[in-house]
Amino acid sequence: MVSNTDERQAGPVRWPYLLLAVAIFVLAAAVLAALMQVPELLPQLAAPSPTPLPPTATPTITPTPTPAVVLPTIHDLGAQVDDAAGTVTFHLEAQVPPGRQIAEVILWYDTEAGHQLQRTTDPLSDTVTLSYRLEAAKEGLTTTLTGGELDYWWLVRDSAGETVRAGDTAPLGPTLETTLVTPTPEPPPVDFTWTVSESRHFQFHYAPGSAAERDRFEIGALAESALARTTTVLDVEFEGRMQIYLVPRVFWQGGAAYGEKVQLISYLDRNYTDIETWSYFTHEGTHALAQDLIQPKENGGGPDGVLVEGLAVWASDGHYRQEPIDEWVAVLASSEEYIPLAELRAGPFYDFQHEISYLEGGSFVKFLVERYGLDTLKALYGQATGEAEHDEALVQSLYGQSYAELEAAWLAQLAQLSPTPEQAETLDLVVRSFDLMRHYETELDPDARILPSKAPPEWLSDTLKVFLHRADDPPNVVLETALIAAQERLDSGDLEGTRSLLDDVEAALDDGGALDRPSLQARHEILELLAVQDRAILRADTDAYRETLDHDYVHPVADDDLLQMPFTAFEQEVVRLDIAADGLGAHGMVLVHARLASLSSLADQPYEQDGELFALTFTKRDGQWRLSDRQPLDPTLPTPPALED
Ligand SMILES: [Zn+2]
Numbered sequence: 001m002v003s004n005t006d007e008r009q010a011g012p013v014r015w016p017y018l019l020l021a022v023a024i025f026v027l028a029a030a031v032l033a034a035l036m037q038v039p040e041l042l043p044q045l046a047a048p049s050p051t052p053l054p055p056t057a058t059p060t061i062t063p064t065p066t067p068a069v070v071l072p073t074i075h076d077l078g079a080q081v082d083d084a085a086g087t088v089t090f091h092l093e094a095q096v097p098p099g100r101q102i103a104e105v106i107l108w109y110d111t112e113a114g115h116q117l118q119r120t121t122d123p124l125s126d127t128v129t130l131s132y133r134l135e136a137a138k139e140g141l142t143t144t145l146t147g148g149e150l151d152y153w154w155l156v157r158d159s160a161g162e163t164v165r166a167g168d169t170a171p172l173g174p175t176l177e178t179t180l181v182t183p184t185p186e187p188p189p190v191d192f193t194w195t196v197s198e199s200r201h202f203q204f205h206y207a208p209g210s211a212a213e214r215d216r217f218e219i220g221a222l223a224e225s226a227l228a229r230t231t232t233v234l235d236v237e238f239e240g241r242m243q244i245y246l247v248p249r250v251f252w253q254g255g256a257a258y259g260e261k262v263q264l265i266s267y268l269d270r271n272y273t274d275i276e277t278w279s280y281f282t283h284e285g286t287h288a289l290a291q292d293l294i295q296p297k298e299n300g301g302g303p304d305g306v307l308v309e310g311l312a313v314w315a316s317d318g319h320y321r322q323e324p325i326d327e328w329v330a331v332l333a334s335s336e337e338y339i340p341l342a343e344l345r346a347g348p349f350y351d352f353q354h355e356i357s358y359l360e361g362g363s364f365v366k367f368l369v370e371r372y373g374l375d376t377l378k379a380l381y382g383q384a385t386g387e388a389e390h391d392e393a394l395v396q397s398l399y400g401q402s403y404a405e406l407e408a409a410w411l412a413q414l415a416q417l418s419p420t421p422e423q424a425e426t427l428d429l430v431v432r433s434f435d436l437m438r439h440y441e442t443e444l445d446p447d448a449r450i451l452p453s454k455a456p457p458e459w460l461s462d463t464l465k466v467f468l469h470r471a472d473d474p475p476n477v478v479l480e481t482a483l484i485a486a487q488e489r490l491d492s493g494d495l496e497g498t499r500s501l502l503d504d505v506e507a508a509l510d511d512g513g514a515l516d517r518p519s520l521q522a523r524h525e526i527l528e529l530l531a532v533q534d535r536a537i538l539r540a541d542t543d544a545y546r547e548t549l550d551h552d553y554v555h556p557v558a559d560d561d562l563l564q565m566p567f568t569a570f571e572q573e574v575v576r577l578d579i580a581a582d583g584l585g586a587h588g589m590v591l592v593h594a595r596l597a598s599l600s601s602l603a604d605q606p607y608e609q610d611g612e613l614f615a616l617t618f619t620k621r622d623g624q625w626r627l628s629d630r631q632p633l634d635p636t637l638p639t640p641p642a643l644e645d
Contacts, residue, residue, distance in 0.1 A: 070097050070162070071097070071158075071162045071163075071164055072094055072095065072096045072097070072102070072156040072157070072158045072162060072163065072164040073094060073095050073096075073164060074092065074093070074094045074154060074156060074164055074166045075093045075094060075095060076091075076092070076093040077090075077091065077092050077093070077154055077166055077167070077168060078090070078091055078168070079091075079150070079152060079168065079170035081170055081171065081172060081173055081176065083172070083173025083174065083175045083176055084173075084175060086135065086136040086137050086175060086176060086179065087133050087134060087135050087136065088109075088133070088134040088136075088150060088170055088172070088176070089131055089132070089133045089134070090107055090109065090131065090132045090133075090134070090152055090154070090170075091129070091130065091131040091132075092105065092107070092128070092129070092130045092131075092154045092156075093127075093128070093129050094127065094128050094154070094156040094164070095126060095127045095128075096126050096127075096156070096158035096159070096162075097126075097158065097160075097162075098126070100126060100158040100159045100160050100162075101124055101125060101126055101158065101159045102124035102125065102126065102127075102128050102156060102157075102158055102159075103121065103124070103157050103158055103159045103161075104119060104120065104121045104155075104156075104157040104599065105119065105120050105124070105128060105130055105154065105155070105156050105157075106118070106119045106154070106155040106157075106566065106597060106599075107119070107130075107132050107152065107153075107154055108152060108153050108155075108167075108566075108568060108597065109134065109150060109151065109152035109153075110143055110150055110151045110152065110538075110539075111134075111139075111140065111141055111142050111143055111150070112140065112142040112183050112184075113134075113139040113140060113142075114134070114152065115568060117568070117597055118132050128156070136176055136179050137179075140181070141176065141179050141180050141181065142180070142181050142182065142183045142184075143180055143182075143183075148171060148172045148177045148180075149169045149170065149171050149172065150169065150170045150171075150172055151167065151168075151169045151170075151535055151538065151539040152167050152168065152169070152170065152539060153165055153166060153167025153168075153538075153539045153540045154166060154167065155566050155597070155599075157599055163564065163566070163599070164564070165540040165563070165564050165565075165566060166540050166541075166542075167539035167540045167541055168539065168541060169535075169539065169541070192207075192461070192464055192468070194206060194207070194245070194456075195207070195208045195213055197216045197220065198220075198241075199220035199221070199223060199224050200224060201223075201224060201227055201238060201239075201240070201241055201242060202220065202223050202224070202227075202241060202242050202243075202244055203241055203242070203243050203244070204216060204219065204220065204223075204244050204246060205243065205244065205245045205246065205456065206245075206246040206247075206248075206267070207247070207248055207468055209610070209611060210246070210248040210267070210268070210611075211248065211267060211268055211269050211591070211611070211635070212246035212248070212267040213611075214611050214612075214635070215267075215635055215637070218635070218637050219246070219267070219277070219637070222277060222278055222281065222637050222639065222640075223244065223281050223285075225278075225639060225640060226278045226281035226282045226285060226640050227242075227281070227285055229282060229640050229643060230281075230282050230285045230286055230289060230315055230316075231289065232643060233315045233643065234286065234289055234290070234315055234374075235374055236289050236292065236293075238289060240261070242261040242262075242263065242285070242288055243260070243261065243262045243263070244262075244263050244265060245262070245263065245264045245265070245455075245456040246265055246266075246267035247264065247265070247266055247267070247268075247456075247467045247468070248266075248267065248268045248467075248468060248470065249266065249268060249447070249448070249466075249467055249468070249469065249470050250266050250268070250271055250272055250273055250441070250445070250448050251264075251266060251447075251448050251449075251450060251451055251467070252438075252441075252448065252449070252451055253273055253275065253320075253354070253434070254266035254271060254273045254275055254280060255275075255280040255283055255284045256284070256451060257284045257287035257288055258454075258455040259291070259455075260455075261288035261289075261291065262455040262456070262457075263280075263284040263285070263287075263288060264284075264455070264456060265277075265280045265281070265284065266280075268470070268575075269573075269575035269576075269589065269591045269613060269635070270470065270477075270480055270481070270484070270573065270574075270575040270576075270591070271484075272437065272440075272479075272480035272481075272483045272484055273320070273434075273437060273483075273487075274320075274483070274484045274487035274488065274491075275320040275321065276320070276321045276637075276638045277637055277638075278637070278638060278639060278640040279316055279318065279319075279320055279321055279640075281640075282312075282315060282316040282317075282640060283312045283313070283315075283316045283319075284312075286311055286312040286315040286316065287308065287312055290308070290311055290312075290381065293378050293381050293382045294381070294382055295382040295383055297383075297385060299385065300385070301384075301385030301386045301387055301390075302384065302385065302386055303380075303381050303384040303386065304345050304347065304349060304384065304386045304391070305344070305345075305347060305348075305349025305350065305357070305361065306341070306344055306345050306349065306357075306360070306361040306364060306365075307361070307365065307380065307381055307384060308361075309349070309357070309358045309361045309362070310358075310360075310361025310362050310363075310364055310365035310366075311361075311365050311377075311381065312362075313325065313358050313359065313361060313362025313365070314362045314363075314365040314366045314369065317641055318362075319355065319358050319359060319362065320430075321491070321638075322641045323359075324419075324423055325359060325362045325363050325366060326363050326366065326414060326417060327417055327419040327420075327423045328359055328363075328419070328423065328426075328427040328430075329359050329360055329362075329363035329414060330414040330415070330417040330419050331419050331423065331424045331427055332356060332359070332360065332427070333411055333414050333415070334415075337353070337356055337431075338356075338360075339352055339353075339356060339357060339360060340407075341360075341364065341403060341404075341407040342403065342404070342407075344357055344360060344361070345388070345391075345403070346388065353431065353435075354434065354438075355430055355431045355434055356431065363410070363414070364406075364407075364410055365377065367406075367409075367410040367413060368380075368399075368406070371409070371413075372399060376398050376399065379398055380394060380395065380398055391403075422493070422495065425495050426490065426495065429490055429495060429498050429499065429502070430490065432502055433483070433486055433487060433490065433498070433502055436483070436502060436505055436506055436509065437483055439509050440479055440480075440483065440505070440509060443509055443512075443513065444471065444475060444476055444479065444509075444513055445471045445476060447466045447469070447471070448471075450463075450466055472573070474515075474524055474527050474528075475508070475513040475515060477523075477527055477573075477574050478508075478515055478520050478523040478524050478527065479505055479508060479509075479513070479520070481523060481574055481575070481576055481577040481578075481588070482501055482504065482505050482519070482520060482523065482577075483505060484575075484576055485501060485576070485577065485578040485579075486498050486501040486502050486505070488576075488578065489501065489578075497581070500519075501519060503517075504517035504519050504520050505520075508520055518583060519579050519583075522579045522583055522586065522620075522625070523577055523579065523586075525625050526574070526577060526586055526588070526618055526625050527574060529548055529618070529625045529626065529627070530548075530572050530574065530590070530627075532544070532547075532548055533545060533548040533572070533627065534570050534571050534572055536548065537562060537563060537567065537570045538567050538569070538570040540563050540564070540567075542563055545559075545563060548626060548627055549626055549627050549628075550618075550619045550621070550626035550627060550628035552619065552628050553626070553627060553628050553629065553630075554629075556630075565594075565596055565607065566596050566597040566599060567594055567595070567596060567597075567607070568595045568596065568597050569593065569594055569595040570592075570593075570594045571592070571593040571594070572590035572591070572592055572593075572614070573590060573591040573592075573593060574588055574589075574590055575588075575589050575590065575591050575613070576588050576589035577589075583620065584619065584620045584621075585617070585618065585619055585620070586617070586618040586620075586625070587615070587616065587617050587618070588615075588616050588618070589613055589614070589615055589616070589633060590613070590614050590616055591611070591612075591613055592607075592609050592610060592611065592612050592613075592614065593610065593611075594607040594609065594610045595607060595610070609632075612632065613632070613633040613634075613635055614630055614631060614632055614633055615629075615630075615631045615632075615633045616629065616630050617629035617630075
């Protein structure tokens, strides 16, 4: 794989120019022959000076019927590893089409020093032979790869601006492997600034390059429609502007409201709560609007958790999406899971089982509003202090009965409902899946259990670092995509499928994150396949790339272009993945993270698909997963449920 005689043709070849070019080739061969003796230039990558053509020189090589090139061609590349000396010598032989010169040659290899790019832009001839020797002792050897391999690529640009890129991997020897170090971690973002965009009632703050920036227009429209819905439900006016911080990681369930109508919301493609975004806006938006309902009091205080969270769940028509709140609470009311209202009110509210306490609050508030009207509820909300005796007297004065009597009437009404067995089982799975999700956070994503007491404008760099970073080790991605798939199955009514996937996640968490269950193993294998594909794309290794594709994969022409982009980083982050019941097929979604080298002939060119989503399909044949389809995907945001009337 690394020998100097590893001949390979890289770069598209255009046949129609064959005849024209044969004649030119004969002339060019003379120049080529003269340049065959270009010395290796070590250790600096430098341009060879063309040797003047001796006046008596005659072509001595017979041109083989090689097709003409209109793009530069890399004839040969390789890397010689001298393990004892601690060196890796990369070399390249390339040629550009007749009438052009080599304008630039770039070498990239996967170490911190190699990421800086070795390049030469000295005017060159139409052929080039270059070498670069990496001396580990001098420049260090850092790599994120664990297999003892070093990926690299060469790029040749000609004077017409055409480029060709090709690369390979060099297996390091045992001595070099012992000098490998992991790259220095990125320092905390000390000079981080939020990117801001606005809609009529919102100012959105998000991290540059995040999914929130990509989807900012859809998010703005969604937030406005969620607000319009919530102000209608609560019968309030709002003419100010709320501050929304959209963070690219999950924390707790993914939403929090601070004072002054500042809200913190998880917005990322791999949101493993799988809560619908509109529901964050209606829920946290209700908290923000309800701040204006609270009336000034002598001794302070405010409504208890039942009223605060109950109002938000009721106004959102569900806790995480549209949900049959009353039917679910009817199921709870006749079970041992039911938390009596007095207990729930006495609190601490946030220590009870999360979904059950929120749903009970939602159903109780719904009962109060539907039976006694919104104005009375607002009066209760505005005057409550959270102090038991005061609030009991307040309820008595507003409703003419005690909290206990209201609870009895509410339960009597719920007893009239006939929840279906599917609704009961769905509720059970909702509670179980979110308990498991929080268990996952505690065990494998502990940063997700951090909820700062201060709003984002006051965050210090340590907090910022936590909220701008996602856990991305394979067990994280495997279990997070499994949690998302479980929610999707639940949402589609596949209760059996949900249960079996939750069993797998639970087994993994009980075993410290071990991915032993087949559905988790399959996910892990697909992650590894994509890691192999990412490396192949990054180093422009067409053969290695093709090996990741299923034979049914319809090879789009765009793939050739993809491998020719001068990538300095390429990663497909798996954000969704579900495995078919037979274990032989899978579909998923990836988020592309990619950066390009800037070529001196071009302005800095950000990679256009950076931050974009793709839908992928995988097929397993002969025990091996391969990619069988890849399509660009536009993110879709579910909209809030329409109001009746
Ligand atoms: Zn809340």
